[in-house]
Amino acid sequence: MVRPSTSWSLIPILVPGIIGKSLSHVKRNDTETFSQSLLRESMNWMDMYYDADAGYLFSLSAQALTHETRASAWYASGLLARNEGDDAEQAAKIIRNVIDGQHKNISSQWFGDYQIYPEEPTVGTAQYPPKIYNSWDPNWRGFVGTTFVLMLEEFPQLISYDLTQYMLESLYDTSIGDSYRVGGVDTDNLYPAYSNPSIMRAFVTGWVGRKLNESNMTIAGENYATQVIDLFNRDNTLSEFNSGTYAGVSLFALTLWAKYMPESSVMGANGGRMIQETWKSLASLYNANLKNVAGPWDRSYGFDMQRYLSILALQMWTLVGKSDAPIHPKPYAMGHKDDFAIGPLIAILAPFHNTLVSNSTLSALTKFPGTHTVKTSAFSQPFDTYPRNITAWLSPHLTIGAETFSENVIGGPATNPNSFNPAVVQWSRKDGTVGFLTLYAQVYELEAVASEGALNLTYPSGNSSSSFSFLVGTNSQAGKRDVASWDDVEGIKVGVKGTVDLKYSVTFNGLVGGSGSPINSFEFWNFTYTMPPGSTDIPQVFLTLEHNA
Ligand SMILES: *[C@@H]1O[C@H](CO)[C@@H](O)[C@H](O)[C@H]1NC(C)=O
Ligand SMILES: *[C@@H]1O[C@H](CO)[C@@H](O)[C@H](O)[C@H]1NC(C)=O
Ligand SMILES: *[C@@H]1O[C@H](CO)[C@@H](O)[C@H](O)[C@H]1NC(C)=O
Numbered sequence: 001m002v003r004p005s006t007s008w009s010l011i012p013i014l015v016p017g018i019i020g021k022s023l024s025h026v027k028r029n030d031t032e033t034f035s036q037s038l039l040r041e042s043m044n045w046m047d048m049y050y051d052a053d054a055g056y057l058f059s060l061s062a063q064a065l066t067h068e069t070r071a072s073a074w075y076a077s078g079l080l081a082r083n084e085g086d087d088a089e090q091a092a093k094i095i096r097n098v099i100d101g102q103h104k105n106i107s108s109q110w111f112g113d114y115q116i117y118p119e120e121p122t123v124g125t126a127q128y129p130p131k132i133y134n135s136w137d138p139n140w141r142g143f144v145g146t147t148f149v150l151m152l153e154e155f156p157q158l159i160s161y162d163l164t165q166y167m168l169e170s171l172y173d174t175s176i177g178d179s180y181r182v183g184g185v186d187t188d189n190l191y192p193a194y195s196n197p198s199i200m201r202a203f204v205t206g207w208v209g210r211k212l213n214e215s216n217m218t219i220a221g222e223n224y225a226t227q228v229i230d231l232f233n234r235d236n237t238l239s240e241f242n243s244g245t246y247a248g249v250s251l252f253a254l255t256l257w258a259k260y261m262p263e264s265s266v267m268g269a270n271g272g273r274m275i276q277e278t279w280k281s282l283a284s285l286y287n288a289n290l291k292n293v294a295g296p297w298d299r300s301y302g303f304d305m306q307r308y309l310s311i312l313a314l315q316m317w318t319l320v321g322k323s324d325a326p327i328h329p330k331p332y333a334m335g336h337k338d339d340f341a342i343g344p345l346i347a348i349l350a351p352f353h354n355t356l357v358s359n360s361t362l363s364a365l366t367k368f369p370g371t372h373t374v375k376t377s378a379f380s381q382p383f384d385t386y387p388r389n390i391t392a393w394l395s396p397h398l399t400i401g402a403e404t405f406s407e408n409v410i411g412g413p414a415t416n417p418n419s420f421n422p423a424v425v426q427w428s429r430k431d432g433t434v435g436f437l438t439l440y441a442q443v444y445e446l447e448a449v450a451s452e453g454a455l456n457l458t459y460p461s462g463n464s465s466s467s468f469s470f471l472v473g474t475n476s477q478a479g480k481r482d483v484a485s486w487d488d489v490e491g492i493k494v495g496v497k498g499t500v501d502l503k504y505s506v507t508f509n510g511l512v513g514g515s516g517s518p519i520n521s522f523e524f525w526n527f528t529y530t531m532p533p534g535s536t537d538i539p540q541v542f543l544t545l546e547h548n549a
């Protein structure tokens with residue numbers, strides 16, 4: 001097989017399309033760039049799961065030898081980028097499989113979507129009802145569709161004419177299917193404020209429209225993108241604010257806007273700026289000592305970026321190197337590890353994406369710039385009655401971040417209290433690990449203000465039945481195993497006042513015991529404050545927080 005010169009296996013990479021002006025401020029060692037090491041490590045890991053007979057990856061969560069579609073598509077992009085041995089043939093096999101399994105009934109709501117896994121029964125049968133985000137996931141159109149576009153853009157010479165046509169047909173269908181998505185209709189929740197799939201949807205639709213001369217699709221993509229941009233421009237923030245996982249997806253998708261859409265598209269015109277602003281915001285909240293982005297997090301799959309795998313951390317890997325990024329040397333041992341499968345996409349786009357990250361952002365990713373506060377806001381229509389006000393206070397070893405909101409749901413737009421973290425505290429401990437405290441989301445309305453060493457929380461529409469539950473991470477290996485009071489929590493001194501009853505309960509949610517299960521794979525101590533019986537006060541709790549090395 002002839003190796004095209006864009007092959008990632010060639011060192012150094014030479015081709016302008018891939019490298020461009022790109023690596024100018026990215027450190028590299030003699031043999032491998034940071035993005036190449038991300039590609040290599042994520043591919044080495046996925047190679048172990050590849051089932052060449054089936055042309056699919058086995059499920060990364062090892063479900064009795066079933067396979068999975070999305071990770072297979074991501075892996076295929078890595079195969080093309082690596083392009084050693086029969087990599088390109090295997091990629092072609094995977095791509096065909098994924099498209100063969102695409103939902104083909106144009107009248108069904110899941111038309112053009114991709115299977116969750118190839119062994120699944122037919123969605124929409126009596127025995128396998130169509131349940132959104134369960135038996136089918138509307139966001140798979142975006143995840144697989146963007147991956148197809150990226151492969152067609154980056155590696156056209158490795159994809160046969162026939163397969164290219166098959167991919168374009170598939171992308172056309174997926175764009176039609178995406179057009180069925182209207183927030184609030186048929187249980188769908190795709191509003192422009194649902195940032196990560198919105199950015200992907202606008203992109204795939206707009207790209208396919210241009211590619212196939214379908215002007216309606218081109219216009220639909222532009223219109224959807226315009227709504228996303230308008231929301232963003234309000235305060236230069238993504239509506240889905242500051243989550244290790246989804247800020248990563250949004251940055252990935254905005255990179256597609258910036259790299260593959262022409263200036264004549266609102267996506268091409270705005271993508272780069274939105275990436276710059278998003279990184280500016282992330283950098284202002286990042287504490288390089290703790291290797292964590294301070295709260296609040298609208299949708300997080302963990303409470304400490306050093307212990308769960310975030311897509312943002314993969315982007316940081318390409319910017320500052322693995323050892324300085326919030327990622328464990330063994331990424332596949334972290335919480336939410338399956339997302340390591342997106343590694344190839346992040347690596348392939350890094351040389352372009354990283355040129356958009358400013359020097360001051362880059363510097364904040366490795367060196368904490370000093371104590372400071374952050375004030376910003378984000379808006380998620382139609383859930384928020386007013387924009388969420390965000391405040392954060394960051395000091396070298398303690399960060400506090402919170403957001404005030406009034407929403408028509410509990411647990412954020414995704415109605416998931418396990419991932420919506422409106423008030424978060426993190427601190428460092430002697431052994432370099434990080435402690436956390438997060439308010440469990442139980443209310444429609446919260447006033448939450450972070451300030452120097454303090455967190456002020458009020459439920460304006462609460463009553464005597466209200467309670468505040470703080471989920472607190474377990475101590476470090478050297479710390480106490482048992483926690484019954486704030487004094488037992490390692491690394492922080494907590495003072496409490498307010499209208500709550502100052503007597504509190506402490507329970508434990510553990511892997512195999514205690515009062516309940518871990519959340520996002522994290523065990524925690526649950527400190528709960530209730531109101532005094534019959535109280536007519538507005539529920540309020542004021543925490544003073546001091547790092548206690
Ligand atoms: C296609 O979907 C429509 C709408 O759900 C359904 O009524 C029809 O039976 C489906 N057709 C096939 C062939 O499954
Ligand atoms: C789209 O239109 C352009 C310009 O008119 C033409 O060059 C191109 O071949 C067309 N592509 C398709 C897929 O029809
Ligand atoms: C494009 O949209 C117009 C206006 O809604 C419609 O009349 C036309 O049929 C559409 N064309 C295609 C190819 O879908």
Ligand SMILES: *[C@@H]1O[C@H](CO)[C@@H](O)[C@H](O)[C@H]1NC(C)=O
Pocket residue numbers: 025359
């Ligand atoms: C960023 O830093 C690099 C390396 O120190 C330097 O060459 C470049 O001029 C800087 N860019 C800006 C915009 O300051």
Ligand SMILES: *[C@@H]1O[C@H](CO)[C@@H](O)[C@H](O)[C@H]1NC(C)=O
Pocket residue numbers: 386389404
């Ligand atoms: C949000 O912050 C702005 C600017 O500081 C302020 O004017 C506004 O009243 C705040 N809104 C709420 C609901 O706290």
Ligand SMILES: *[C@@H]1O[C@H](CO)[C@@H](O)[C@H](O)[C@H]1NC(C)=O
Pocket residue numbers: 447456457458540542
């Ligand atoms: C805490 O917030 C409440 C509600 O906004 C406010 O009334 C109170 O004064 C604040 N307390 C402190 C100590 O800032």
Ligand SMILES: *[C@@H]1O[C@H](CO)[C@@H](O)[C@H](O)[C@H]1NC(C)=O
Pocket residue numbers: 462463464465466
């Ligand atoms: C407090 O508010 C909740 C929710 O609105 C309500 O269900 C409950 O009855 C109220 N409790 C009291 C004691 O008023």
Ligand SMILES: *[C@@H]1O[C@H](CO)[C@@H](O)[C@H](O)[C@H]1NC(C)=O
Pocket residue numbers: 440469505507509516526527528
């Ligand atoms: C925390 O503890 C309180 C009091 O025991 C309980 O009602 C609540 O459900 C617990 N929260 C979580 C998230 O486990």
